[in-house]
Amino acid sequence: MPLSRPTRTTPALLTATALIALTACGTSGADTGGAGPGSRATVEVRIPDPGNSGVLALGKKDGSLDKALAKVGAKVRWTGSAGPFAPAAQAMNADQLDIATGSITSGITSLARRPGFKFFTAVAPDGAGEGILVKNGSGIDSVAGLAGRKVAVNQGGTGEYLLLKALARAGVPADRVERVYLRPDQTAAVFNAGKVDAWAVWSTYSVAEIGTETAHFVADGAAIGSDNYSLNAVRTAFAEQHPDIVKALYRYLHDASVQEKKNPDAYLNVFTDAGPTAVNGRAKEVQADFTRKGGTVDPIRPDDIRRFRNVAAFYAQQKVTTTEVDVAPHLLDIEKTP
Known part of the structure; x- marks a missing residue:
């Protein structure tokens, strides 16, 4: 279950996803202030707008995400829209985005370049929805x-x-x-x-x-037999400067994903139940069923890493990548984050 469930349908959902239209930023608030109650400035966390469905959409609407992040001196700046991971990875590399969601498959092809991000959560492969x-x-x-x-x-x-x-x-x-x-x-x-x-x-x-x-x-x-995990990524420099914020974001996503799995309808059509971003009728039933069968946002554990390596080896074998990408250096153990 990705970080966001955007338009048209999703645990992830959306209908027409454009390439991420990110605001061109210089230095963001994410790198200019410290975190925590005693810090001089509130840290901004740049995250793609979540659209009409999912954990982040509800967190945006009810203010619960900013409330959780305020405890560590941070707040969200919604920027662009959720979409394919490749342009999001490029945006993180260019210091235009701090958090993004993608699959291990798209993640491996992005890691084959010069990545400026790390993965910090995992959602088990979606056996029902893909x-x-x-x-x-x-x-x-x-x-x-x-x-x-x-x-x-x-x-x-x-x-x-x-x-x-x-x-x-x-x-x-x-x-x-x-x-x-x-x-x-x-x-x-x-x-x-x-x-x-x-x-x-x-x-x-x-x-x-x-x-x-x-x-x-x-x-x-x-x-x-898919090993296609959904992952949340964080810009490397942001993770190094603000580990407490990354950990707070993980806790929020984990807890909310547990609730979403129990009651998926509450996370659909968050802002509107009409128009192209809404999910209605049979599609709504299908989405709710996929979510109930899906995973939750969890730390990346050794067995997950083994399966990531399986994907990397398969991609190299199938010549999707020219070499077998080593995923391990680009993972964060969120449970050990200070």
Whole structure:
């Protein structure tokens, strides 16, 4: 469950996610003041706007997030909008953003460059909400049926990982399937127009499609054996300067995610129940069901790291990355943070 559940549907959710439109910042308040009751300045934590659903959306609306952060001398500055992790990683590297959410798959491809961020929380792979989506009546009733077909994926991210993992498990050579690289927010129209035969996708986008009752997973994350964790990342310099703020943010996200899992409806349509960012009807039921089956925001533990390494090794084997990315140096043990 990502840090935010933005537009149209999500534990993560959203409908048309644009590349993060971040405000161009110079030095932020995050690096100019200390934290804590005795500090001279309140520290600003720059986080993408969460949209209409999810833990952060409710925290923004009811003020509970700022209340929690005020205890460590901080407050949120909402900036841009939640979206793909790759541009968010670039924004953290450029000192334009302090916190972002992404998958381990997109995280590994971003770590293959020169990262200026670290991951500090993990949410277990979403066995129910991600997978290979096909249209009802498509004639594709197994992963093997994808051979000779076109499948939409986001390059180097969750979609490409899910497709390659599904094919490997089914014993289908990757070159038997044509990968069509598309931005996630551009794919629904292509999928619904029949220009691709399937879509490797996660709950941010799958909820709306499944909610129309015209599409279904031919294999979900559980069937695929996905190790695709959702992670929260923090800008490295921010984590070094304000470990108490990062720890307070973790506690807030953990506690709120536990409550969201128990009562997902309370975290949907936080600001409006109408329009393109709202989730209604069957899609709302699907989203709530995915959230109940999903994980909570937790510390990164040794078994998680082992599975991260599995993903990194798989990506190298499949030539998504040129080398096997070492994830361990880019992880924070939030339980040991001062």
